[in-house]
Each structure stands twice: as structure tokens, then as C-alpha cells.
Amino acid sequence: MDTEHTYKQIIIIPDVHGREFWKPIVEKYKNSKDTLIVFLGDYLDPYTSIDGISEAESIINFNNIINEALSADNIITLLGNHDLHYFPQFLHSSHGCRRIEAAKYELSDMYRTYSDLFKVAYETRINGRKYLFTHAGVLPGWLKWIATLDEENDETWCEEHKEDIEFYRSITADAESLNRLTSCKAGIDALSIVSYERNGYAPFGSCMWADVREHFMAERVVDEDGNPIYQIFGHTFGLPTLDEPYIMNDFAMLDCRKAFTLDCATGQLSPYTE
Secondary structure, X not given: OOOEXXXXXXXXXXXXXXXXXXXXXXXXXXXXXXXXXXXXXXXXXXXXXXXXXXXXXXXXXXXHHHHHHHHOOOEEEEOOHHHHOOOHHHOOOOOOOOOOHHHHHHHHHHHHHOHHHEEOOEEEXXXXXXXXXXXXXXXXXXXXXXXXXXXXXOHHHHHHOHHHHHHHHHOOOOHHHXXXXXXXXXXXXXXXXXXXXXXXXXXXXXXXOOOHHHHHHOOOOEOOOOOEOEEEEOOOOOOOEOOXXXXXXXXXXXXXXXXXXXXXXXXXXXXXXX
């Protein structure tokens, strides 16, 4: 939904992976009228060798995030690729990335039970410019590619998948449109697209899989009036370093184990401080 915000600041929690840096922030600002908290997804599947977090600890942490989101009215929880692969259609395949295999059915049930909490995208406007939050960022090439999938197939395939093709063509770079993707199998399939950059099968990754290096090479995503959208996402851990973000003129990749604050008066993005 493309509306002007009513908050003074938006605090962004990038990829969690069992980490607890979000806790003091949520404790301080939950239900605040002036602050929105946006999680960028990837709540589970910890980097145990790097962060020393066990799989069991990450599940407890995930439960805590769900409980906080249920009890607060100013927390947005987005989905990431490490959440998508707990969806039922992927449980019996090797699709995706590492996951907690011993608890995958339990975790799948949790995502299903609390499906209303989780979104693909959130957006707002600051000084007239659209700010779009997703897990990995929207690539114009991905939108164009899913809209032209019928050109890669024969007439029989196109007839059988006519509704899917029309659905793909309707998807645009706005939160309301992107959030429809979890409503059907065709949409979830579109979200699961992985690019060559991440050893996938497509020229462009989805907004849950796009690597930050794809954004450097891509054209900028624009709104319905042709104006550049500012994108905020995570997903690419370790570039440029484990603890540093990429903050550019048109996008910010924040997957670096710490939170950030977006000033809703100026649009300035900076590391969160107490």
C-alpha cells in the first residue's frame, strides 16, 4: 500500500539467523506511535561457526519474534529465502539453501499458522519518494522475465498456464502487488527463482534471492510515475564485510548483523544507536 508514513523513524532489522540484536530495540520501541520496526526476514538457519548460535537457539529466537509481532502493532515481519524454503511445497526437495532439517515440519507449521504476520514487502513514501523494503530487493529484470515466461514455451504450455502468465504480468514493484505472490503456487514459484549469480537457473533472482551484485549491474527500479524507488534489503551476508552494509544512492543492502534507522523526515539511513 503506497501511503505517506506517520512515523518519525523506521528501525530496520536485517537478517536475523538466530541473532538477538533485535531484542533491546523491540523492547524499547514496541507499540511506539513514532517508530515502525521492519524485520527483513531470514529468522532461522544460523551461521553457527560464525555467530556461535545453535539451531535450537534460533528456533527459540524465532518464537520470541513471533510473540513480539503478535503483541505489537508497529512490527512488520518480511519473508526471506531462509523462510520460503520451509513452505510445504519445498519440504521434500533440496530446493533452496541450508535449513534445520530435523525441525522442518514443525517450522513449516509455524509459518502456516502465523502466515498473516509475514509479508513479502513493505513500502512508504518520504518526501514523495517511494521506499520499498524486501528481503533481497526487486530487480526490473526479474519482473520482466516472469512476465515473458510464455515466450519460452510452446502454445500448449501457454494455454495450460494462462492464468499463471496473466498473474505474473500483473506483478509490479509495489508492496501490495508483491504481497500477492504468497497467495498462490505460481507466486511462490516466482519468489523461488534463483539467478546464475547464486548458482541458479535464471538470469535474474527474485526479491527473496537477488544478490547485491545483481543490483549493481541492474537498471534502477521505478514507481508508476517513472521515479526511482529507494530499495532497502538484506540477504547478501559478507559483502563488503561481515559487519558493513552497502548504502548507495538508490538502494541499501544491510545484511551485517546490526540494525539501522531510517529518518522519516529526511530519508537519511544510518546505523541504529541508543
